[in-house]
Amino acid sequence: MENNHFHTIVIGAGPAGLTAGIYLSRAKMKTLVLDSGIAGGQLILTHEVANYPGIEKISGYALSENMRKQALKFGCEMLSGISIATIDFESTMKSLSLTNGKKFTADTIILATGGRSRTLNVANEDFFKGRGISYCATCDGDFFQDKEIAVVGGGNTALEEAVSLTKYASKVTLIHMLDHFQAFAHAQEEAMNNPKISFMMNSRITSFNGVDKLESVNIENLLTHEQTEMKLDGVFVFIGYEANTDFVQGKCIRLNDRKEIITDEKLQTNVPGVFAAGDAIDKKYRQITTAVSDGTIAALNAIEFINTRKSLQANHANSLIV
Amino acid sequence: MVLPTNLQHLATANDLTKTIQEHNHVMVCCGRMGPMCIPVYGIMEELQSEYKHVAFRDMAFDSPEAHIIRNLPECRGFMGIPFTVYYKDGKVVAATSSIQSRDQITSILDREFKG
Numbered sequence: 001m002e003n004n005h006f007h008t009i010v011i012g013a014g015p016a017g018l019t020a021g022i023y024l025s026r027a028k029m030k031t032l033v034l035d036s037g038i039a040g041g042q043l044i045l046t047h048e049v050a051n052y053p054g055i056e057k058i059s060g061y062a063l064s065e066n067m068r069k070q071a072l073k074f075g076c077e078m079l080s081g082i083s084i085a086t087i088d089f090e091s092t093m094k095s096l097s098l099t100n101g102k103k104f105t106a107d108t109i110i111l112a113t114g115g116r117s118r119t120l121n122v123a124n125e126d127f128f129k130g131r132g133i134s135y136c137a138t139c140d141g142d143f144f145q146d147k148e149i150a151v152v153g154g155g156n157t158a159l160e161e162a163v164s165l166t167k168y169a170s171k172v173t174l175i176h177m178l179d180h181f182q183a184f185a186h187a188q189e190e191a192m193n194n195p196k197i198s199f200m201m202n203s204r205i206t207s208f209n210g211v212d213k214l215e216s217v218n219i220e221n222l223l224t225h226e227q228t229e230m231k232l233d234g235v236f237v238f239i240g241y242e243a244n245t246d247f248v249q250g251k252c253i254r255l256n257d258r259k260e261i262i263t264d265e266k267l268q269t270n271v272p273g274v275f276a277a278g279d280a281i282d283k284k285y286r287q288i289t290t291a292v293s294d295g296t297i298a299a300l301n302a303i304e305f306i307n308t309r310k311s312l313q314a315n316h317a318n319s320l321i322v
Numbered sequence: 323m324v325l326p327t328n329l330q331h332l333a334t335a336n337d338l339t340k341t342i343q344e345h346n347h348v349m350v351c352c353g354r355m356g357p358m359c360i361p362v363y364g365i366m367e368e369l370q371s372e373y374k375h376v377a378f379r380d381m382a383f384d385s386p387e388a389h390i391i392r393n394l395p396e397c398r399g400f401m402g403i404p405f406t407v408y409y410k411d412g413k414v415v416a417a418t419s420s421i422q423s424r425d426q427i428t429s430i431l432d433r434e435f436k437g
């Protein structure tokens with residue numbers, strides 16, 4: 001990577017960023033895709049994808065590997081495990097530096113940093129991760145054979161996973177902050193008809209207790225503020241997702257109140273030449289198909305942006321000669 | 323029984339014993355091919371070129387041979403895969419349960435295996 005100037009730098013190598021990488025490099029744009037983790041994004045957290053058109057069933061990991069290899073084959077450059085130190089979105093020539101000292105410039109930037117599972121933000125949550133707290137029922141469900149567990153959340157995932165965890169656990173308590181669930185009616189019905197599941201509405205976990213592993217949680221009733229201790233062996237957390245936009249907060253990129261990036265129909269942000277795609281943007285449906293669609297649109301508009309600017313510059317130069 | 327990753331695999335408990343005899347610094351990730359484990363294998367794969375003094379290995383959690391990891395006292399209380407164990411001079415110096423970020427892994431490598 002000798003010449004550190006790129007037509008486009010894509011930040012995030014999930015389905016949106018990798019798709020942008022495929023389109024840009026196939027159009028012979030010098031493209032760099034950066035990722036703070038490993039390529040694939042949330043796709044690698046997906047056991048099996050069954051709703052990607054044209055592919056009946058594929059593991060998320062295999063699909064992301066295919067996308068990554070396709071982008072590399074077209075000449076896309078990629079760096080993973082990076083951390084961005086500084087970034088200048090506003091100048092005509094965008095620039096960024098990494099904490100390892102590397103510096104890059106670009107005509108355009110595409111933000112495709114996706115999202116992550118929300119955590120409860122309760123003290124000791126990180127310590128008990130893998131010691132009773134889990135975020136993946138298919139991965140860790142079998143550790144809770146005949147044990148008493150809780151599932152936190154009120155959306156489709158929480159209710160569906162609560163039902164699936166009854167295969168292992170002797171008792172599942174669904175803990176939810178509101179007095180109603182946001183899940184689809186059929187998911188609610190299935191959970192309510194399951195004799196192993198009980199419900200604790202208007203409640204939240206305020207502390208995780210135990211020595212080596214989780215032994216109990218403290219729960220606050222949000223209506224009465226009464227605190228109770230519940231003995232249990234595990235807690236599965238499914239409380240939705242949040243956008244990975246921490247690194248642009250406080251900068252010039254406009255975000256909504258959920259900290260998602262606001263874009264126009266070209267997926268351009270409020271800053272010219274800075275586009276955004278995938279789960280990190282302000283939109284309703286977050287799927288692989290919508291992410292790859294966003295990646296395509298952002299890439300094509302970035303190409304148009306670069307070409308338009310180039311022809312404007314050429315016209316300007318010609319007019320000076322005349 | 324081995325995992326389909328690009329890491330070197332430990333198929334038997336003996337493989338692990340031999341590896342920790344032959345290498346001073348060993349990191350073993352014992353898991354399945356699931357969402358909490360694959361990112362850890364990917365990070366280990368990438369770290370191999372940076373941490374040449376560390377032997378990175380994986381082991382299939384569901385193999386009966388994995389008792390050598392599953393039954394470690396350091397893994398008592400673990401209820402999430404993968405179980406990741408760090409050995410220095412043949413002894414366990416750190417162990418984690420469930421998915422870990424690159425930063426969490428490198429901070430253990432830097433702390434336990436410096437130099």
Ligand SMILES: Cc1cc2nc3c(=O)[nH]c(=O)nc-3n(C[C@H](O)[C@H](O)[C@H](O)COP(=O)(O)OP(=O)(O)OC[C@H]3O[C@@H](n4cnc5c(N)ncnc54)[C@H](O)[C@@H]3O)c2cc1C
Nearest residue numbers: 012014015016036041042113114115278279286287288291
């Ligand atoms: C468990 C699970 C199962 C799912 N199942 C399905 C399914 O079956 N079908 C379906 O269509 N969708 C599914 N989804 C949703 C789908 O995975 C996402 O909608 C999709 O991955 C979003 O793609 P993305 O590229 O926008 O973001 P992500 O996939 O989140 O990728 C973003 C990337 O950006 C990187 N990044 C973040 N911050 C930075 C930074 N500051 N600097 C550099 N890089 C950064 C991350 O490391 C990540 O690799 C599932 C999601 C999960 C969590």
